[in-house]
Amino acid sequence: MTDRVLRIGLPIGVLALGIVVWALVVYLNRIPPFVLPGPGLVFATLVKDWSLLANSLLVTLLTTFEGFVLAAIGGIGLAVLFNQSRLAEYSFYPYAVVLQVTPVVAIAPLLLIYLPQPAAVLVCAWIVAFFPVLANTTLGLNSVDHNLLALFGLYGASRAQMLWRLKLPSALPQILTGLRIAGGLSLIGAVVAEIAAGSAGAGSGLAYRIAESGYRLNIPRMFAALLLLSVAGIAIYFALSYLTYLALRRWHESVIAREL
Amino acid sequence: MAAVNNHPIISLRNVGKTFDSGTVALDGLDLDVREGEFVSLLGPSGCGKSTALRIVAGLSAPSRGAVHWAVGDDMSAERLGFVFQEPTLMPWATVAANVGLPFKLVHAKESYARERVERALERVGLSAFAQSYPRELSGGMKMRVSIARALATEPQVLLMDEPFAALDEITRFKLNNDLLALWQMLKRTVVFVTHSVFESVYLSQRIVVMTPRPGRVFTEVAINAPYPRDERFRTSAEYAALCRKVSEALSEATAEAA
Numbered sequence: 001m002t003d004r005v006l007r008i009g010l011p012i013g014v015l016a017l018g019i020v021v022w023a024l025v026v027y028l029n030r031i032p033p034f035v036l037p038g039p040g041l042v043f044a045t046l047v048k049d050w051s052l053l054a055n056s057l058l059v060t061l062l063t064t065f066e067g068f069v070l071a072a073i074g075g076i077g078l079a080v081l082f083n084q085s086r087l088a089e090y091s092f093y094p095y096a097v098v099l100q101v102t103p104v105v106a107i108a109p110l111l112l113i114y115l116p117q118p119a120a121v122l123v124c125a126w127i128v129a130f131f132p133v134l135a136n137t138t139l140g141l142n143s144v145d146h147n148l149l150a151l152f153g154l155y156g157a158s159r160a161q162m163l164w165r166l167k168l169p170s171a172l173p174q175i176l177t178g179l180r181i182a183g184g185l186s187l188i189g190a191v192v193a194e195i196a197a198g199s200a201g202a203g204s205g206l207a208y209r210i211a212e213s214g215y216r217l218n219i220p221r222m223f224a225a226l227l228l229l230s231v232a233g234i235a236i237y238f239a240l241s242y243l244t245y246l247a248l249r250r251w252h253e254s255v256i257a258r259e260l
Numbered sequence: 261m262a263a264v265n266n267h268p269i270i271s272l273r274n275v276g277k278t279f280d281s282g283t284v285a286l287d288g289l290d291l292d293v294r295e296g297e298f299v300s301l302l303g304p305s306g307c308g309k310s311t312a313l314r315i316v317a318g319l320s321a322p323s324r325g326a327v328h329w330a331v332g333d334d335m336s337a338e339r340l341g342f343v344f345q346e347p348t349l350m351p352w353a354t355v356a357a358n359v360g361l362p363f364k365l366v367h368a369k370e371s372y373a374r375e376r377v378e379r380a381l382e383r384v385g386l387s388a389f390a391q392s393y394p395r396e397l398s399g400g401m402k403m404r405v406s407i408a409r410a411l412a413t414e415p416q417v418l419l420m421d422e423p424f425a426a427l428d429e430i431t432r433f434k435l436n437n438d439l440l441a442l443w444q445m446l447k448r449t450v451v452f453v454t455h456s457v458f459e460s461v462y463l464s465q466r467i468v469v470m471t472p473r474p475g476r477v478f479t480e481v482a483i484n485a486p487y488p489r490d491e492r493f494r495t496s497a498e499y500a501a502l503c504r505k506v507s508e509a510l511s512e513a514t515a516e517a518a
C-alpha cells in the first residue's frame with residue numbers, strides 16, 4: 001500500500017517540483033518567451049491552439065498506430081517465417097539488420113522523394129518499429145523449452161500445432177516486449193519522418209508543427225506540441241504495458257506479484 | 261501381480277551414443293524390456309541413463325547399434341508416455357489443459373478427453389487443482405501433473421527419467437506408492453531411471469545397474485519381493501539386504517571403470 005503511494009506519488013512530486021523550478025527560473029531571470037516560455041504560457045498556448053494541435057496530434061497518432069500495426073504484423077510474420085524456414089532466415093535476416101542499423105533520419109529524405117508524404121512517414125515508422133518485434137519474437141520462438149518440443153514430437157504434433165500451441169504461446173512474453181518497444185519507436189519514426197517532411201514544407205502532423213513553429217520562432221507552441229508528443233508516448237507505453245499485463249497475468253513471472 | 265511374459269517389447273542391441281562434442285555417453289548397451297515389467301536403470305550421475313531413455317523413446321538417434329520396438333516404432337500417445345526429469349508443463353495452460361494436451365493434439369472428442377483428464381488427475385490426487393496454473397503448484401504437485409499427463413492416455417510403455425529426484429522424502433515415498441498402485445492396476449510396462457538404490461529396490465522387479473560413462477549394463481539384479489509393496493517392505497530385513505546387494509553391485513560397477 002505505502003509502496004503504491006510512493007510509486008505514484010513520487011514521480012508526480014518530482015514533476016510538480018520541476019514545473020515550479022522551471023517557472024521560477026523563467027520568472028526570476030526575466031527570460032523572454034521566445035527564448036524559454038514559462039509553464040503557464042505553454043499551457044495557455046496549448047489551450048489557445050488546441051484545435052490546430054489536436055488535429056496534428058491525431059494525424060501523428062494515426063501514422064504511429066498504422067506503423068505500429070504494420071510493424072507488429074511484419075515483425076511477427078517474418079519471425080515465424082524465419083523460424084519455419086532456415087533458407088528464408090539466412091537469405092533475409094541480414095537485410096532486416098541492415099534496415100535496422102541504417103539511421104532512419106538518413107532514410108527519411110530519400111523516401112520522401114519516392115513516396116507521397118503520408119506513405120513515406122508510415123514507412124519510416126514501420127522501419128524503426130519492426131525490428132524489435134522481429135528480434136524479440138525470434139528470440140522467443142527459439143527459446144522454447146526443448147523438453148516440451150520433444151514432448152510435442154512424441155505426441156505426434158504437426159508443424160502447425162507446434163507453432164500455435166507451443167512456440168507462439170511460449171514466445172508471447174518476448175513478443176509483447178517487442179511490441180512495447182515498437183510502440184515508442186513507431187512514434188519516433190513518425191516524428192522523424194514528419195520533421196524531414198516539414199523541412200520540405202509539407203505535412204500536418206505534430207512534429208511538423210514543431211518544425212514549423214521553430215521557423216516562426218513560436219517557441220511556446222513548440223513546447224506545447226512537444227508536451228503533447230511526450231504525453232502521447234507515455235500513453236502508448238502504458239497502453240501496451242497494460243496489454244502485456246492482461247495477456248500474461250495468469251502465468252508469466254514478469255507480471256505476477258508473488259505472494260510470499 | 262502384473263503378468264510378465266518373456267517377450268521383449270523393446271530391445272536395444274549394442275547401442276552406442278557419441279555426441280558431437282566427442283563425449284561417448286553410451287557404448288555397447290544391451291537391454292531388453294519385457295512387456296508388463298517394472299524395470300529400473302540405475303547408475304551414477306552422467307553415466308548415460310537419460311541418453312539411453314531418450315534413445316528408447318526415439319527422441320535421439322543412437323550412433324551405433326539398433327533399437328527395436330516389437331510393435332513397430334511409430335510413436336503415439338497410446339504407445340508411449342514420457343516423464344521428464346523436470347515437470348515440463350506449459351506455464352500458460354491450466355493443469356487440465358496440460359494433462360489434456362495429448363488428446364488436443366490428435367483432435368480427440370471433447371467429452372472423451374475430459375473424462376480421461378479427470379480420471380488421470382484423480383489418480384494423482386489433483387482433481388481440485390484442474391483449473392490452477394502450474395505456477396500455483398508446489399514442485400511435487402507439478403511433477404504429479406506431469407505424471408498424470410503421461411498416464412492420461414494409458415500408454416503401453418511409460419518411460420520415467422528420475423521423476424522424483426527433486427522431491428523430499430515424504431512426497432517421494434507417497435508418489436512411489438501411488439506409482440506402484442497404478443502400475444498394478446493398469447498393468448503397463450515401466451522403465452524407470454533413478455540414481456537412488458533405495459528407490460529402485462522398492463519399486464522394481466528388475467534393476468539394471470549401469471557402469472559410469474560410457475554407460476553399458478554392468479549387471480542385473482532381480483527383486484522378487486511380491487507386490488503390493490508398502491511401508492512394511494520398506495522396513496523389512498529383506499529390503500535392507502537387497503539394498504546392500506544392489507549398492508555393492510553399483511560400487512563394483514563404478515570401481516571397475518576406475
Ligand SMILES: Nc1ncnc2c1ncn2[C@@H]1O[C@H](COP(=O)(O)OP(=O)(O)OP(=O)(O)O)[C@@H](O)[C@H]1O
Pocket residue numbers: 279280281283284285303304305306307308309310311312455473
Ligand atoms: N546433448 C548433449 N551434448 C553433449 N553431451 C551430452 C549431451 N547430453 C548428455 N551429454 C553427455 O552424456 C553423458 C551422459 O549424460 P546423461 O544425461 O545421459 O546422464 P545421466 O545418467 O542421465 O545423468 P544424471 O543422473 O545426472 O541425470 C554426460 O557426460 C553428458 O555430459
Ligand SMILES: [Mg+2]
Pocket residue numbers: 309310311345421422
Ligand atoms: Mg539424467
